[in-house]
Amino acid sequence: MANTCIVCGQAAGSGEHVFPAALGGRRTNKNIYCTTHDNGYSSLVADLANQVDVLNAMLGVVPDHSDDVKSVLARDDSSGEEVRLSVKESSFTSPRVISQELVANGVVMNMSFPSRQALNQWLAEQKANGIDVTPLQKAQEHPYYLGAVHHQRRFGGPCGLGAVAYVTQTFLAQAFPALARSGDVAQFIAYTQAIAKLAQISSGCGEPNDGPANPRLETARQAFEAALAPWGGQAPVWWDFDIQPDAAPNAFEFGHRVTVGVDASDGQIFGRLSLFSSIHFGMRFGTASAGAETKTVTVDIDPMAARPPNDIKKVESASAIARVAVPKQPTAGLAAAISNGSQDGVFSELLRKIEARSLGKAAAKMHAELAAYSTLAEFEGEQLISRVLEGQAQRVLNIAKWVLQNFKATLPAEVLPGLQPTIDAMTAHDPSSTNGLTPMASATLALAIGALAAQLREDIKAGRLDEHRIAELMGEGPGAAVVGRAVLAPIVQALSQ
Ligand SMILES: [Zn+2]
Structure with a gap:
């Protein structure tokens, strides 16, 4: 039976x-x-x-018919291009033209590819189409910082x-x-x-469904x-x-x-x-x-x-x-539940828990990477800290954005119109740049990374840098305070003049 x-x-x-x-x-x-x-x-x-x-x-579930973690397609707001997101990586799904310029015998293009494999495939396709492509420089790997990413379900x-x-x-x-x-x-x-x-x-x-009714x-x-x-x-x-x-x-x-x-x-x-x-x-x-x-x-x-x-x-x-x-x-x-917000609450609470888990994982990874610090000379140690933070740069950028948006909300109405454009410009995206950021946003990110690096070094020397402390520094609490002091300093200085 x-x-x-x-x-x-x-x-x-x-x-x-x-x-x-x-x-x-x-x-x-x-x-x-x-x-x-x-x-x-x-x-x-x-x-x-x-x-x-x-x-x-977001959780990195591996479907049972697959060898790799689940990824989803979404759209990057600033470039308008499609991106593939998973816990392992985010990448554009197609080659991207960053800039192009007409020259005597053709076009000079600055392009970005999701991977070396995608670059080679694109080169082969151009060749097959009879288009002569000469790489002007060796391909380099660059991070690209994402702004808001849209994925509706x-x-x-x-x-x-x-x-x-x-x-x-x-x-x-x-x-x-x-x-x-x-x-x-x-x-x-x-x-x-x-x-x-x-x-x-x-x-x-x-x-x-756009087609005829079935x-x-x-x-x-x-x-x-x-x-x-x-x-x-x-x-x-x-x-x-x-x-x-x-x-x-x-x-x-x-x-x-x-x-x-x-x-x-x-x-x-x-x-x-x-x-x-x-x-x-x-x-x-x-x-x-x-x-x-x-x-x-x-x-x-x-x-x-x-x-x-x-x-x-x-x-x-x-x-x-x-x-x-x-x-x-x-x-x-x-x-x-929809009208009293508890359905939204269920989802935002779940997303908050997933984000906390992701932060914990990042902190564990950084903690392991930083273990070598005590064996290094001062200069090498500083380089290690910078490298580890560069690996989390998107997270640092998000902290800087969060700090600036919160700061904006505290400003008195009479100064807001004057300051808002500057504050927004500090983390603005530019899809025509290699890293997706404006020069000013790149500078803000560098300031934020520098401030966190100094704090990490101080905490290591004081013997208090455990995973929990790293998670605090990479999150919206103590880390936001450190980043805030650094990125807000120029604005505060301008205000006090
Ligand atoms: Zn049956």
């Missing part, structure tokens, strides 16, 4: 990921879906994976919720194989099937409405902004949690999914026939674990503490 597809009853054996591979799931199970029905859910999973890809990229929607329902349904089938095939959850499976069919059609998830879309929409009818016309899955009933913290930092269970008192078959320990969903699968036992299975999933066995932690209990309270209006919780 356990070897049949929970949708159609035919032989299972597709070996799909129990938790989606794109979200860092590492385990597969051949006992849940046939190949047709496994594949049928893939568009739905892709929709959810797209929605959280920027979070996966919608989150949730009918397909996002449908994907959440499908993922949790798969865990229900794994933990309660007989129940999943009993017919007690048939209406829930019909719902995930119907939303999965919508997701397979272009614009079925509500995304804009006639299949209307049919799929009607089938979806029909699948919702037994649920009162509402999806049996919803956002949950309440405090989670299972107080046990996730076993992993930024871990996902799937909870499935049955409450014998009234037969409720319930499910919960928490993404990144932050974004919570609840759902009701149906009602179990008499004779069911109360049981809950909770699985924590580490999206950052490269492979089994330490990627999951499973707990079984004979309680139904995680049972759900079905909202009268499944969308009411979300609507309220």
Whole structure:
């Protein structure tokens, strides 16, 4: 029985990921879906994976079908060019012309390439097109500083919720194989099937579509409405902004949690999914026939674990503490959370935690790099500190910007118009320069790096430079004070004259 597809009853054996591979799931199970029905859910999973890809990229999740960390495409505000972002690096996706000048026999161009490989490929393409390119100087590696980067993603929607329902349904089938095939959850499976069919059609998830309307879309929409009818016309899955009933913290930092269970008192078959320990969903699968036992299975999933066995932690209990309270209006919780700001709060809190983790990692790396300081002569030691800070220059630039923006906010209204252009110019971007900054912004960055270098040296000599202190100096606290004193000095001087 356990070897049949929970949708159609035919032989299972597709070996799909129990938790989606794109979200860092590492385990597969051949006992849940046939190949047709496994594949049928893939568009739905892709929709959810797209929605959280920027979070996966910021955390450095390696999708299970990939060898490299997740990256996302975004747009650099100052150059307008596309950039690829991941925890490892940010780079432009295409060659960039920084400047060009007509000369007697052609054009002199100053260009930038994402990598040496991209440069060589471009040279080969020009040659193939009969264009003669002569490098005037050897290629050099330069950092490029990004300004605001835009990456927009919608989150949730009918397909996002449908994907959440499908993922949790798969865990229900794994933990309660007989129940999943009993017919007690048939209406829930019909719902995930119907939303999965919508997701397979272009614009079925509500995304804009310029092309002609697909006639299949209307049919799929009607089938979806029909699948919702037994649920009162509402999806049996919803956002949950309440405090989670299972107080046990996730076993992993930024871990996902799937909870499935049955409450014998009234037969409720319930499910919960928490993404990144932050974004919570609840759902009701149906009602179990008499004779069911109360049981809950909770699985924590580490999206950052490269492979089994330490990627999951499973707990079984004979309680139904995680049972759900079905909202009268499944969308009411979300609507309220959007209007009172708590949905925004969930995301900004998650982003804050991810940023804190990234700062901690940078501090650990710098601490390791600076360990050699004590073995070096004074001059070499200074060079080491500068090198280590240059490696974090984008972070230093961001601190300088943060300091200047905050300073601007404290200025009295009568001096603001006079000073604002200067303050903004101090960290202005210039996409036509090699490093993406104006000369004035480059000078501000150099000032900030110099000030932090002096502080790092002082702290090393005083024996107080541990990872925690480095994180403070590279963040928006003590570090901002150090950077602030340096970059604000010229303005303060001008003001006092
Ligand atoms: Zn099937």
